[in-house]
Amino acid sequence: MSRSTEGGTVSEARTRLLNTATRIFYAEGIHSVGIDRIVAEAKVTRATLYRHFASKEDLVLAYLAQADQAIRGQVAAAQASSPSPDDQVRAVAKSITDGIQSTGFRGCAFLNAAAEYSDPAHPIHQAVLAHRQWFLDTVTGLMAQTDDGVADAAGRHFVMLRDGAMAAGCLFDPKLISDTFLHGVEGIIKARTIPELTGGATASAAKS
Amino acid sequence: MSRSTEGGTVSEARTRLLNTATRIFYAEGIHSVGIDRIVAEAKVTRATLYRHFASKEDLVLAYLAQADQAIRGQVAAAQASSPSPDDQVRAVAKSITDGIQSTGFRGCAFLNAAAEYSDPAHPIHQAVLAHRQWFLDTVTGLMAQTDDGVADAAGRHFVMLRDGAMAAGCLFDPKLISDTFLHGVEGIIKARTIPELTGGATASAAKS
DNA sequence: CAGGATGTAGACCGAACATTCTACCTCCCT
DNA sequence: AGGGAGGTAGAATGTTCGGTCTACATCCTG
Structure with missing residues (x-):
């Protein structure tokens, strides 16, 4: 067997x-x-x-580890899809909206798990934090072309929008959520390459 | 008694x-x-x-109803704080970041509840949907000055950013989350009043 | 004064919970 | 041939769950 x-x-x-x-x-x-x-x-x-x-908790941890691996695979595929960093960000965004619009979408497995395990010391909560830190770092790395300070802010902005989209994706029209998300991502990409277009808000934000 | x-x-x-x-x-x-x-x-x-x-479920419903009332109060106060719609949006945003940075912040009570009650037919899930619909409508109303199509997109964008900030606020540095959120909101406000600055992405988004 | 609403104290219910156990079976590897 | 790993089947553990019940005390109001 x-x-x-x-x-x-x-x-x-x-x-x-x-x-x-x-x-x-x-x-x-x-x-x-x-x-x-x-x-x-x-x-x-x-x-x-x-x-x-060993226990139910162990099974949950294995479930999250599997989900983590799946997402890392998606992101790796997105990175491999184009030599342009901007298009890599767009590919990551697309993999997210694909998920949101897939049948049976139920939000982010990690955000959902964190909602059930609030204690920061709990292994499950920490697994969530670890996954999220990896994702933030990865996206920020994608944003980093020349200006590092702007990349940090852009990475955080992207993740925040993603979190909102994932949270709302199973509570509202998934298509509308996906559109809103993708437009927001375009805004982030554009604001990063031509920061003066945002009136300086994003640029000054990066320095604070 | x-x-x-x-x-x-x-x-x-x-x-x-x-x-x-x-x-x-x-x-x-x-x-x-x-x-x-x-x-x-x-x-x-x-x-x-x-x-x-009548039951535990009833108690949960009462808990959410109380949370709903508290948030409606906050939003009403924000609306009363200024005659300028832009500043009203900023006041709502500030009430959100105040919450995120308060001790014991544990995310959005409604998003957390939805994570535990996935069945859309469940009364608790529906209470979440009802609250969220009210919030989206209210924010969209704040965004609506002249152009309705833009207001819809701006309202959705605001709520998505809020959802992300609320979800991440208890999983990451609350101050950094608050800053990221407020800068994002400024971007939304500016993009709405001077849409050509965003390269038309937001404007075309509103029409789709 | 009577009665209804509100409360305490605690026993009790059946079901579900996570976890452990014994007993036996069936492969595959050495 | 033998042994260990992986598997089935099902009983049994003690705890906790949500919810009900009886019995009795208080207090305000009609």
Whole structure:
């Protein structure tokens, strides 16, 4: 029942478990779904779950790690799609709006998880923070062409708009949200390359 | 133990219950806190809780209704603070950043609730949608001076930025989030009054 | 004074929760 | 041939959940 690859073994039941957990946790939240539900839908027994994951928390952490990997893949693909940094930012933005407009979109898995785990010391909360820091750094890096101070502000601005779009994407018309987001991103890109067009607000912001 | 006012009676235990629920639900989430916890901290018995609220769900609804009222009050105060629509928008933005930088800030009570109640048919989810619709309409109204199409886009843009700021405000440096948000809002205000400065992106956005 | 609304105190309910356990089966690798 | 890892099946753990109930005390008002 296992598939062996060099250096590691992947259990079929484990994959089924993790995929089921991903689907249900994302769609319905974490605290509101019990172990029995996941075990039943993954067609495994409780004993099997606890053979692969130390606890429910461990399963949640694995779910978030998987989501993190998926997003890193999307961003890497966006970076590889064009040599132009501006177009790379646009590609990242497009991958976000694609997600928002996909069926079953339920917001950002990490923001949703943070809403359920408020304690900053909790491992799940920290997993959220780590993912977000990586994303902010990555986007800021994409923004950085010449002026570093402007890139920081532009990166934060982009992430804030993304957070808003992701949060609202499942509470309002996804198409309208996507349009609003993409126009906002265009504004950020333009303001960064021709800062005087924004009346100096963004430029002075970067220095504060 | 009750205070009578014309037309209605306010129970002390009920207020204590609702305030306690508000504090704990906001700080720690909804599914993760039980009735016993609220009952204990409010210094009432379970029987008293169920005398005033039909169920836990009812208590959550009352919590959100109270939060809704508080925010409406803030927005009304912002509207009354100046005759200039631009400054009214700035005042709303300031009330938001004040919240973000206040101790115990834990994000938007409504976004957090939506993360825990994903089913659109659920009364709690619908309470979130209703509040958000009111807020979007109100902000759009503030944006509307002459051009209606631009106001719609500006209102959506403002709310998206707010959502991002509220979501990230408890996951990142609140001061930096507040600055980023306020600069973004200035950009929206300026883009609305002098749309050609944004290269037409915002203007064309409004028409789509 | 009677009665209804409000409250306390605490027992009680069935269900769901996460987690552990024993017992047995079936592969694959050595 | 033997052993360990991965799996099933299902019982059992003790805790917590939301919610109900009885019994009794208080207080305001009609």
